[in-house]
Amino acid sequence: MSPQSTASAVPSVAASGTKHPEKLSDLLERLAREAQERITMREIATALDDRSFGAFLLVFALPNLIPLPPGATMVLGLPMIFVAWQVVIGYQKVWLPRAIADYAIDRATFQRMVARVSPWLRSAENWVRPRNWPLDGTVRERLFGVFALLLSIICVLPIPFGNWLPAFAVAVLGVAHTERDGNCLAVGVLIGFVSIAVATLVITATGALLTMLF
Numbered sequence: 001m002s003p004q005s006t007a008s009a010v011p012s013v014a015a016s017g018t019k020h021p022e023k024l025s026d027l028l029e030r031l032a033r034e035a036q037e038r039i040t041m042r043e044i045a046t047a048l049d050d051r052s053f054g055a056f057l058l059v060f061a062l063p064n065l066i067p068l069p070p071g072a073t074m075v076l077g078l079p080m081i082f083v084a085w086q087v088v089i090g091y092q093k094v095w096l097p098r099a100i101a102d103y104a105i106d107r108a109t110f111q112r113m114v115a116r117v118s119p120w121l122r123s124a125e126n127w128v129r130p131r132n133w134p135l136d137g138t139v140r141e142r143l144f145g146v147f148a149l150l151l152s153i154i155c156v157l158p159i160p161f162g163n164w165l166p167a168f169a170v171a172v173l174g175v176a177h178t179e180r181d182g183n184c185l186a187v188g189v190l191i192g193f194v195s196i197a198v199a200t201l202v203i204t205a206t207g208a209l210l211t212m213l214f
Contacts, residue, residue, distance in 0.1 A: 048094075166196070
């Protein structure tokens with residue numbers, strides 16, 4: 001069965017056709033209420049529609065904000081590159097490999113997950129909301145993708161102390177893209193430029209040190 005036919009067979013998780021759909025917390029709670037016995041990643045991506053890029057950037061950025069063993073970000077950063085690249089080449093929503101798209105969790109587990117994250121989302125939505133959104137064209141959307149891709153690549157590079165800040169920037173950009181918040185987008189861009197500057201400084205200093213030593 002094709003991904004399209006699978007998605008269309010689950011009307012309870014159909015995507016909204018409005019420009020600014022319901023809040024993410026409301027959407028997730030609706031999915032939890034109306035989902036069948038099991039819900040797949042494909043169904044969630046379909047429900048998120050064009051907001052799936054921001055949502056998945058946020059989801060994939062979060063693990064990179066947790067202190068992990070050296071080298072872990074080289075693996076955990078790859079999904080962010082995968083999502084950002086799809087924005088650059090003009091996809092309308094996230095495409096997932098079949099192995100990931102078909103991954104399903106049972107309804108009870110999904111409901112518990114939503115119950116835990118929903119209060120945090122509702123708190124964030126008190127100040128993150130659709131406003132001043134500048135990415136209203138294909139070119140601007142792809143520029144957003146290029147910026148997110150650059151930050152994602154920095155997350156993968158083995159830069160000492162240089163991975164957390166770009167991952168945080170990607171997370172903020174993901175929230176902004178999901179909620180269509182231009183103010184939040186500006187904050188994410190600012191953090192992103194600072195993280196690029198820090199990474200450049202670390203790389204330059206490391207190169208100079210290695211030159212002196214060898």
